[in-house]
Amino acid sequence: MVKVRTQDLLDQFKLELVAGKDGVHREIFTSDISRPGIEMTGYFKYYPKDRLQLLGKTELSYYHDLTTTERKDRAVNLCTDITPGIVITRGMDIPEELIEACNQSGVPLMRSPYKTTRVVSRLTNYLEAKFAPFTAMHGVLVDIYGVGVLITGQSGVGKSETALELVKRGHRLVADDSVEIRQEDYDRLIGNAPPLIEHLLEIRGLGIINVMTLFGAGSVRSFKRITLIINLEAWDQKKQYDRLGLEEETMKIIDVDIPKVIVPVRPGRNLAVIIEVAAMNFRLKRMGVNAAEEFSERLTTMIEKEKSSLDSEFD
Known part of the structure; x- marks a missing residue:
């Protein structure tokens, strides 16, 4: 079984490690990537915490509109003991509450200068290739x-x-x-x-x-x-x-x-x-x-012609 760690992503995609350096050797177990949009509202009942988390412009814009208490609560809930890492796209500024939560929990917080769709595509392709049968x-x-x-x-x-x-x-x-x-x-x-x-x-x-x-x-x-x-x-x-x-x-x-x-x-x-x-x-x-099928069709046509000529002779 191939092992993929967060450090592999840092090496492969030249991501910037912002916080949580103690967790760079956390193992990634799935190629699925989560964009925690519903979790930003405070609903963590079905939070896929074992996946790599990716925050784009939409998620961070909503996050900035929350109160200070709500931001701290969301950051703490995002950072679990099995979360392999959080990736911020577009080179956006990262809230202090999220940096603090990642440092305390040891969840690697990484940043990419590229657009969200491009980062999702490249990370997914890389992980699917690694976890392929x-x-x-x-x-x-x-x-x-x-x-x-x-x-x-x-x-x-x-x-x-x-x-x-x-x-x-x-x-x-x-x-x-x-x-x-x-x-x-x-x-x-x-x-x-x-x-x-x-x-x-x-x-x-x-x-x-x-x-x-x-x-x-x-x-x-x-x-x-x-x-x-x-x-x-x-x-x-x-x-x-x-x-x-x-x-x-x-x-x-x-x-x-x-x-x-x-x-x-x-x-x-x-x-x-x-x-x-x-x-x-x-x-x-x-x-x-298909040469074989063409030959078969020619042969069938020839046989049918021969059969028709024989039938006409007997008639």
Whole structure:
């Protein structure tokens, strides 16, 4: 489980720490951000105190209209023992009552010079990425013409060698051997390499090579969305493989179904070219061009014409 602390926000977004420095190591447990508008009226029954609190122009304007006693009461109630922090936007002046309450309770009080909507968006995106469901898979992830292709298969089937040939053909390596995958949205999987093996490729007989050093910075990527899975398997003479491409298989990773293609491996087959073409064909399908369906429609039309001519002869 990834741990996110308030100090991480200070480092990532260059926020100004105004008060509550004793609590910068408080842990954040959710990506949800609260804008305590109703709480400013004094209603704290459903106050989500475990969330990061964000005060914009609306909240602070209302706060300034309160009496001194009411301001102190709201500030004390906002600052609980589990509140990870309070963020003030637009670089606005912060009331002394809030600064005092944060120092006493140890709740970090931070300030950002940017607009409220921008701060909410950036903080939410950052926290959702950190708290996204996570898994790891054995395989190779390559960016081919903008398509994130995850190459899977048994150990020794030739995944890394194929990835090397794809890099030589101008495509970009994301991860080899182990791919860390996180689900950033309901239908979006992002893959990256573990820091230990980033930009490295293992080739049996050669050992470990640094792809970025050999082929340049344009040959690697830090992360890529996974949109296609190609599974390499040893050729089985008894197995019937799809020859038209009408069958569409999927593979479920976390909660997302990803299109999957099975490519049999045997001597003489250029796997790099096949995978490259599979990626291009996948792009065409997303653009509405499906060669297999076009062939099926042509075949159906031809059969119907032949049938009609035969019927007319017998008539």
